Amino acid sequence: MGLTGGIGSGKSSVARRLAEYGALVIDADAVAREVVEPGTPALAEIVAEFGEQVLTPDGRLDRPKLGAIVFADEAKLARLNEIVHPRVGQRTQELMERAGEGTIVVYDVPLLVENGLADRYDVVVVVDVPVETQVERVVANRGMPADQVRARIRAQADREQRRAVADIVIDNSGTEQELDARVAEVWQELQRRAAA
Structure with missing residues (x-):
């Protein structure tokens, strides 16, 4: 569903x-946060695209700062989606495969x-x-x-x-x-x- x-x-x-x-609830936002944790390829790609300004002092993604950038510009939002969505899709598939019969x-x-x-x-x-x-x-x-x-x-x-x-x-x-x-x-x- x-x-x-x-x-x-x-x-x-x-x-x-x-x-x-x-x-069994799979939260796309939680998965999206997981795939951009420090050290992930997705976070490195986001920083390369949007700059160090989208990081917190401890090296995590500053979601509000990135949101302010991408929600004001459709092209930037599309680029962010190109980076994150395939990784979210792959991780989601892994989680869905864990569901038992009839779940x-x-x-x-x-x-x-x-x-x-x-x-x-x-x-x-x-x-x-x-x-x-x-x-x-x-x-x-x-x-x-x-x-x-x-x-x-x-x-x-x-x-x-x-x-x-x-x-x-x-x-x-x-x-x-x-x-x-x-x-x-x-x-x-x-x-x-x-x-x-």
């Missing part, structure tokens, strides 16, 4: 709930729509909230300035594009209890589809 949603949509909250039900695998991927990946999954689940809710959540939870949040939202697929590829939509604009109930419904649907 492919799980996606824009920044601040609550996709990670949905993934966590699905893991509690027994799904529901949830691939939590923010850029599923942007990278044309919907066809790779048996089911695509989209976590959806209004744009202003996204902005409010990210400003409150991550302390990111609203203009940077809006730049990231603009760099991502819009709500209509995500919904167009969705097999299942989870509206996460309500309460935690409403999200719990909706995820429980989705889990039942995923089990039904897996059994079919």
Whole structure:
């Protein structure tokens, strides 16, 4: 199953709930961080492309600094994706091969729509909230300035594009209890589809 949603949509909250039900969750962001750890070929390539300015003093990737660069320039974002995505794909495949028979695998991927990946999954689940809710959540939870949040939202697929590829939509604009109930419904649907 492919799980996606824009920044601040609550996709990670949905993934966590699905893991509690027994799904194997593969977090594309976590994999993306892993493949750019210090000493990796990907980090060396990023530094060669964007300069030492994208490193923290301890030699790690400064993701906010790199994000400010690439989310303001489509060509730079495309170049970053060329460096990171093949490595993420390879590592993801390794993780998916570990899933046992009958396991529901949830691939939590923010850029599923942007990278044309919907066809790779048996089911695509989209976590959806209004744009202003996204902005409010990210400003409150991550302390990111609203203009940077809006730049990231603009760099991502819009709500209509995500919904167009969705097999299942989870509206996460309500309460935690409403999200719990909706995820429980989705889990039942995923089990039904897996059994079919």
